[in-house]
Amino acid sequence: MMQEFERIERLRKRVEGTVNKHVKVAIGDDAAVVGTEPDEDHVVTTDTMVEGVHFLPTTMSWYDIGYKCMAASVSDVAAMGGRPIAAVLALAVPEELDFEHLEMVYDGVAGLCKEFSCSLAGGDLTRTSGPLVLTSTVLGAVPKDRALLRSGAQPGDVVFVTGQVGTSAAGLELLVGTAVVPVDSQLELRQAHQRPLPQVTAGQILLDAGASACNDISDGLASEANEIAAMSGVRLRIDSARIPISPAVRDFSRAVRKNPLDYAWYGGEDYQLIGTASSRSFAVALARCESVGVKLTAIGRVEAGDGVVAEDENGTLNVIEAKGFNHFSK
Amino acid sequence: MMQEFERIERLRKRVEGTVNKHVKVAIGDDAAVVGTEPDEDHVVTTDTMVEGVHFLPTTMSWYDIGYKCMAASVSDVAAMGGRPIAAVLALAVPEELDFEHLEMVYDGVAGLCKEFSCSLAGGDLTRTSGPLVLTSTVLGAVPKDRALLRSGAQPGDVVFVTGQVGTSAAGLELLVGTAVVPVDSQLELRQAHQRPLPQVTAGQILLDAGASACNDISDGLASEANEIAAMSGVRLRIDSARIPISPAVRDFSRAVRKNPLDYAWYGGEDYQLIGTASSRSFAVALARCESVGVKLTAIGRVEAGDGVVAEDENGTLNVIEAKGFNHFSK
Numbered sequence: 169m170m171q172e173f174e175r176i177e178r179l180r181k182r183v184e185g186t187v188n189k190h191v192k193v194a195i196g197d198d199a200a201v202v203g204t205e206p207d208e209d210h211v212v213t214t215d216t217m218v219e220g221v222h223f224l225p226t227t228m229s230w231y232d233i234g235y236k237c238m239a240a241s242v243s244d245v246a247a248m249g250g251r252p253i254a255a256v257l258a259l260a261v262p263e264e265l266d267f268e269h270l271e272m273v274y275d276g277v278a279g280l281c282k283e284f285s286c287s288l289a290g291g292d293l294t295r296t297s298g299p300l301v302l303t304s305t306v307l308g309a310v311p312k313d314r315a316l317l318r319s320g321a322q323p324g325d326v327v328f329v330t331g332q333v334g335t336s337a338a339g340l341e342l343l344v345g346t347a348v349v350p351v352d353s354q355l356e357l358r359q360a361h362q363r364p365l366p367q368v369t370a371g372q373i374l375l376d377a378g379a380s381a382c383n384d385i386s387d388g389l390a391s392e393a394n395e396i397a398a399m400s401g402v403r404l405r406i407d408s409a410r411i412p413i414s415p416a417v418r419d420f421s422r423a424v425r426k427n428p429l430d431y432a433w434y435g436g437e438d439y440q441l442i443g444t445a446s447s448r449s450f451a452v453a454l455a456r457c458e459s460v461g462v463k464l465t466a467i468g469r470v471e472a473g474d475g476v477v478a479e480d481e482n483g484t485l486n487v488i489e490a491k492g493f494n495h496f497s498k
Numbered sequence: 499m500m501q502e503f504e505r506i507e508r509l510r511k512r513v514e515g516t517v518n519k520h521v522k523v524a525i526g527d528d529a530a531v532v533g534t535e536p537d538e539d540h541v542v543t544t545d546t547m548v549e550g551v552h553f554l555p556t557t558m559s560w561y562d563i564g565y566k567c568m569a570a571s572v573s574d575v576a577a578m579g580g581r582p583i584a585a586v587l588a589l590a591v592p593e594e595l596d597f598e599h600l601e602m603v604y605d606g607v608a609g610l611c612k613e614f615s616c617s618l619a620g621g622d623l624t625r626t627s628g629p630l631v632l633t634s635t636v637l638g639a640v641p642k643d644r645a646l647l648r649s650g651a652q653p654g655d656v657v658f659v660t661g662q663v664g665t666s667a668a669g670l671e672l673l674v675g676t677a678v679v680p681v682d683s684q685l686e687l688r689q690a691h692q693r694p695l696p697q698v699t700a701g702q703i704l705l706d707a708g709a710s711a712c713n714d715i716s717d718g719l720a721s722e723a724n725e726i727a728a729m730s731g732v733r734l735r736i737d738s739a740r741i742p743i744s745p746a747v748r749d750f751s752r753a754v755r756k757n758p759l760d761y762a763w764y765g766g767e768d769y770q771l772i773g774t775a776s777s778r779s780f781a782v783a784l785a786r787c788e789s790v791g792v793k794l795t796a797i798g799r800v801e802a803g804d805g806v807v808a809e810d811e812n813g814t815l816n817v818i819e820a821k822g823f824n825h826f827s828k
Contacts, residue, residue, distance in 0.1 A: 173820075192539065192643070192645075193645065193647065196648075196729070197578070197645075197647050197648055197649075197729075198543060198573075198574040198575075198577035198578055198648070198712075198713060198714055199541035199542055199543035199574045199575060199577070199578050199580070199638070199645075200541065200542050200543070201539050201540075201541050201578070201640070201645045202539060202540045202541070202542060203539055203540075203642075204534035204535070204536075204538060204539060204540055204642075205534070206534075206536045208534060209522065209531050209532060209533055209534060210531075210532045210533075210534055210540060210637070211529035211530065211531050211532070212529060212530050212532060212542075212584060212586060212619065212620065212635070212637055213528060213529035213530070213586070213620060214586040214587075214588045214620060214621060214622050214633070214635055215588070215622050216588040216589070216590055216622045216624045216631075216633065217624075218590050218624055218625070218626045218627075218628075220626075220627050221590075221624060221625055221626060221627075222624070243528075244528040244529045245528075245529060247528035247529070248527070248528055248529050248531070250529070254542060256542055256543065256544040256635060257544075258544045258545070258546040258588075258633040258635075259546070260546055260548050260551075260590075260631045289542065290542065290543060290544060291544060292544050292545050292546045292633070294546045294547075294548055294551060294552070295548070295551060296548045296550075296551060296628060296629060296631065297548075297550050297551075297628065297629055298548075298626060298627065298628010298629050298631070299626060299627055299628045301546075301590045301626065301628070301631045303544070303546065303588040303622070303633035303635075305542070305544055305586060305588075305633075305635040307540070307542055307637065308529065310531070312533075312534075313522070315522075315523065315527075315529075315531045317523065317527050318526075318527055318528070319527075382528075383528060384528055399526070399527075490503075
């Protein structure tokens with residue numbers, strides 16, 4: 169039986185490559201010490217992932233589980249226009265879980281952290297009689313008093329999203345189902361579900377360009393768009409035809425006879441960003457995003473009013489409710 | 499069935515009194531925004547509590563559960579010499595848990611946070627098929643480059659502890675057992691287990707006074723003293739007779755025919771501080787602690803060497819192993 173000390177030491181080794189100059193003391197003391205910069209605020213956010221609720225052994229590898237739990241929190245930092253600095257990870261581990269699998273979880277955590285120069289600076293490890301529970305908390309930095317909030321959308325602003333939406337939800341259905349789709353599309357769908365890439369670069373560009381509001385898409389476009397509408401006291405009017413949906417999601421939707429827009433609106437965990445900006449700011453952001461290979465798409469306008477409405481190809485307006493993403497139940 | 503939004507809103511109300519001027523954006527956006535001060539570093543720490551591992555319905559009220567999960571992280575901030583600023587709380591909640599009980603958990607969180615002017619600034623709420631899992635993460639502030647670490651103990655330093663130790667562990671045994679002890683002692687023991695008070699004031703005094711090392715006592719004096727010895731590359735020599743043990747623990751020990759020192763060494767969750775300081779710094783800290791009603795006791799000396807040794811009344815030296823606290827099982 170391994171001693172607690174040896175277990176911690178072996179897990180620490182898995183993440184020791186995740187360092188940056190802002191973290192002065194990492195794993196090994198009561199708390200991590202993170203330096204501050206005079207022109208920056210810190211942002212902090214936490215996310216929990218539970219086996220059987222957010223993932224199954226059939227939908228995610230051990231590596232994916234660690235990667236994605238961190239990605240969820242880093243995505244929140246991205247939505248504020250920030251860059252991640254330090255992360256802590258708390259795990260409640262079933263006794264029957266092999267230690268080697270736990271090491272793979274940490275490899276995934278390290279993989280995501282290295283991608284964004286974020287230091288895994290601490291954590292807690294405990295056991296549980298229930299399913300595996302992971303909680304990531306990420307500390308990020310944003311320019312002082314300039315964090316991108318959900319509350320700044322103004323009538324007349326452009327509504328935009330980064331990347332493509334609905335891909336993760338289609339990926340999850342592919343993983344638990346029996347749909348037949350081309351191999352390339354399968355790969356893209358699975359990747360979107362298992363290893364979503366938080367939009368840190370896009371968030372920083374959007375903040376620099378003066379975007380007025382931003383939200384990350386963890387619970388689906390419908391839910392996140394409604395949050396911006398509610399917090400800003402405006403209506404978001406979306407042109408459904410402009411919502412960027414991957415050909416892989418269209419392939420999958422055909423195979424399961426569903427409307428691809430349903431994945432886009434109600435699928436979650438894409439970790440793309442939805443936001444608003446004046447036409448001028450949007451143009452600046454679009455040019456910068458294009459120059460670094462980030463897809464940014466205008467999908468609608470902000471109006472006076474409330475809620476979210478979608479205009480379809482026939483000009484019909486539909487109210488989009490804030491329905492969320494329900495993982496494996498209901 | 500309550501909507502997710504309404505649940506979050508009702509829980510938010512429970513903690514809305516936990517505010518401070520450092521938190522610019524609290525619950526309600528992708529992340530909380532926390533201001534920084536040019537002369538401070540931030541510290542960050544996380545703790546997980548699992549039903550059946552760290553508590554049982556018979557040992558803790560719902561309020562206590564919320565209070566104590568936060569206390570665990572605030573205690574780590576105290577051990578760095580810091581003050582807590584912002585906290586986030588992630589919960590994995592069994593479906594059968596009454597919402598009213600969840601509200602009481604948040605009341606306990608709010609109770610602890612208000613005690614230390616810490617803002618509950620965010621969180622995550624998810625369900626689980628297993629036991630209740632709580633993860634608190636606390637962000638604190640310390641004077642720049644002066645965080646109290648475990649690694650600074652020097653031969654010749656005084657070893658000290660705050661308060662009294664072993665009380666929480668005796669309290670837990672009282673709660674799950676059948677020992678007969680006086681009512682006043684019962685009250686003190688239970689209180690120590692259910693509502694331990696993190697030593698934030700003591701930590702700040704110790705930092706100001708120039709203490710050389712510090713660690714909070716979450717896993718028992720033996721374990722924490724060994725951590726300081728290992729991280730500092732020194733030996734801690736403790737005079738067993740000087741370890742501050744409450745009369746209530748002595749009452750309880752008599753009732754269960756155990757050595758009170760066993761609770762002191764190996765009992766956990768006291769959330770007191772153990773540390774080291776030069777004689778001069780210790781004298782300064784002692785005077786300041788006395789002036790604010792904080793008990794500080796010299797219990798030994800730092801020597802060249804390694805590990806922890808305890809000298810008993812007969813002058814016999816015993817090596818104290820880094821055994822931890824085992825909650826309800828191994």
